[in-house]
Amino acid sequence: MAAIRPRFGVLLLLWLTGLYLRVPVLVIPPLSPFIGDELSLDSTTLGALTTLPVLMLAIGAVPGALAIARLGARGALMMALVLVAIGSALRGVAESDLSLLGVSALMGLGIAVMQPALPALLPRWLSYEQVALGSAVYMNGMLMGEFISAGLTLPVVMPLVEGSWRAALWVWSLPALLLVFALKWPRDHEPDQPVRRPGWMPDWRHPLVWQMGLILGSSSTLFFGLNAHMASLLKARGVLDALDQVLFWFNFMQVLASFLMLKAAHYWVGKRLPILLCVMLDCLLVLGFWWGSGAWAVVCVVALSFCSAILLVLMVSLVPSMVPADEVGRMSAGCFTIGYVVSFVMPLLGGILADTSGDAEDILWVLSGYALLTIPLAWRLRLHSSAHPAG
Numbered sequence: 001m002a003a004i005r006p007r008f009g010v011l012l013l014l015w016l017t018g019l020y021l022r023v024p025v026l027v028i029p030p031l032s033p034f035i036g037d038e039l040s041l042d043s044t045t046l047g048a049l050t051t052l053p054v055l056m057l058a059i060g061a062v063p064g065a066l067a068i069a070r071l072g073a074r075g076a077l078m079m080a081l082v083l084v085a086i087g088s089a090l091r092g093v094a095e096s097d098l099s100l101l102g103v104s105a106l107m108g109l110g111i112a113v114m115q116p117a118l119p120a121l122l123p124r125w126l127s128y129e130q131v132a133l134g135s136a137v138y139m140n141g142m143l144m145g146e147f148i149s150a151g152l153t154l155p156v157v158m159p160l161v162e163g164s165w166r167a168a169l170w171v172w173s174l175p176a177l178l179l180v181f182a183l184k185w186p187r188d189h190e191p192d193q194p195v196r197r198p199g200w201m202p203d204w205r206h207p208l209v210w211q212m213g214l215i216l217g218s219s220s221t222l223f224f225g226l227n228a229h230m231a232s233l234l235k236a237r238g239v240l241d242a243l244d245q246v247l248f249w250f251n252f253m254q255v256l257a258s259f260l261m262l263k264a265a266h267y268w269v270g271k272r273l274p275i276l277l278c279v280m281l282d283c284l285l286v287l288g289f290w291w292g293s294g295a296w297a298v299v300c301v302v303a304l305s306f307c308s309a310i311l312l313v314l315m316v317s318l319v320p321s322m323v324p325a326d327e328v329g330r331m332s333a334g335c336f337t338i339g340y341v342v343s344f345v346m347p348l349l350g351g352i353l354a355d356t357s358g359d360a361e362d363i364l365w366v367l368s369g370y371a372l373l374t375i376p377l378a379w380r381l382r383l384h385s386s387a388h389p390a391g
Contacts, residue, residue, distance in 0.1 A: 010125050010186050011137045014118070017183070018141025019148065020081065020176050021114060024088040024107055025053045027149040027172050034165040035100075045097050051344075052101060053108030054224065058340035060112025061333040065202060067113050068329035073120035074183060076113055076329075081180050083110030088173035092166035116332035119320040123328065124188040132269035133262070135317035140258040143309065147255055202334025209331060211377050213338025215279065216315040218374040219308045220343030222282060222367055226250070226301060228347050229354070229363045236360035237293070246298060250305045257309035269317040272381050278311035279378040283371045290364040315339075322383065346370050 028035075032046045067076035087107030094100040122134040153168060161167035202209055226233075230247060234240050261268075268274040285307060288300035319332045350366035 007126070007130070011134065013179070013182055013186065014122075014125075014134055014138040015141035015144075017077070017081070017114070017118065017179055018138035019145040020084055020179070021111055021118075021138075021142040022145035023149040023172055024084055024111070024176075025050060026146050027153055027169065030150055030153040031165045031168060034163075038165070039095070039097065039100070041097055041100075045101070048101060049104055052104050053111060054340065055344050056105055056108025057112045057115060058337055058344060060109040061116060061336040061340070062202065063109075064113035064116045065330040065333035068117055068120055068333075073117050073124060073329060074188075077117040077121060078180050078183050080110045080113035080117060081176050081183070083107065084114070085110075085173050085176035085180075088176070089170050092169040092173075112336075115336045116329045119316065119332045120329035122320040123324075125186045129266075131320050132265040132317050135269065135320060136258065136261040136265035136313055139313045139316060140255075140262060143254045143258040146251060150251075202330050202337070204334065206331075206334075208382075209334040210338060211381055212315055212318060213335040214342065215275065215374050215377055215381075216312070216335055216339035217342025217346070218279065218282065218371050219311040219315065220339055221346040221370055222286060222304060222308050223254070223312075224343050225347035225350060225363070225367045226304070229351065229360070232354065232360040233363065237297075242298070246301065249298075249302045253302050253306040254309040257306045258313060261310060261313040265313065265317060269314060270321045270383055272378070272383055275311065275314050275381060276375075276378040278307050278314065279371070279374050281307045282311065283368065283375060286364065286368045286371055290361070290368060318383070342370070 028046075028049045032049070035041060035049070036046050064076065064080070067079060070076075071079060084107050087103045087105075087110055090103040091100055091107070094103060118138055119135065122131045126134045149172065153172075157168045157171050158165075161171060204210075227247070227250070230250070231240065231243055234243050234246065282304060285300045285304035289297050289304065292300055315335070316332075319335065320328050323331055346366055347363075350363035353366060354360050354362045
């Protein structure tokens with residue numbers, strides 16, 4: 001039993017930290033009517049409060065690799081959580097749109113550093129055999145964070161703070177500072193000292209960085225793109241009244257997939273076949289949603305969310321299971337940079353195409369086209385492990 005407790009504690013800490021990859025971002029949609037009314041913000045600015053941190057995930061990933069090289073993975077994660085807590089809490093004292101967007105960008109930068117720091121810590125805190133489980137655990141925390149923040153803010157947190165959106169942001173933000181202190185507790189399997197030599201910049205010439213980043217981008221593009229444009233797509237089909245139910249199941253399936261991966265990660269992570277199957281299923285399902293109608297289209301898009309979440313966990317878990325611990329940060333940063341640039345640009349292009357043509361369904365040309373392009377990338381993916389079991 002004594003050997004189990006430290007491992008359980010580390011997994012719990014990873015799960016709680018994973019929550020803060022999404023909670024500070026997705027607490028905004030339920031609060032946006034209150035923020036907009038008080039600060040007189042238009043819909044574009046309110047939308048930017050959610051999309052700006054996503055853009056920062058791409059911009060801040062490489063600086064995150066530098067932070068890992070200089071501070072170590074643990075130090076970089078602690079610094080990032082401080083940025084997230086302070087940036088998110090400062091939104092509660094903002095008095096203008098510019099100040100609100102500024103501190104939201106600061107918060108997004110913190111989350112961007114967290115993204116490569118978490119996988120870089122896995123081989124230091126867990127044995128080699130437990131790395132895939134650790135990835136699945138913090139990804140489960142991240143996906144649960146989407147539901148917790150969106151589901152509890154209005155019915156639970158707002159009544160507790162007497163309807164103050166500012167206080168609600170503080171309630172969600174400040175507990176991150178407690179995690180900063182908790183992160184000092186786990187022992188490393190191997191030293192996590194800052195790296196003083198060059199080596200923090202991702203190797204952009206390495207084909208595997210591009211393959212993994214572009215495949216990761218497919219998962220994120222389909223999820224963020226369909227989430228962003230679901231209202232337009234359902235309105236074009238005359239079933240806008242089903243939006244709440246479709247979005248609920250579309251997002252909830254990500255949570256279910258993350259629970260499946262808690263069990264399956266050990267068997268699937270590091271293997272090409274599960275990745276290839278997920279990519280191919282994503283393509284079939286987005287085409288099924290596009291060409292289908294009624295209940296069949298809903299089944300396809302909900303199943304697509306489930307499959308894309310599995311692909312997300314598989315891709316995020318690849319790097320810490322494949323490369324030495326001191327290389328995880330910069331390789332993860334390269335993959336996240338590519339993946340999040342793609343997931344920001346592709347839905348944007350789809351929206352522009354739809355606005356130009358006047359047909360909301362044209363969004364799916366971009367989303368399905370990009371998904372199809374990733375099939376040969378997954379087919380040609382060559383995975384090998386150069387990581388060594390931690391002592």
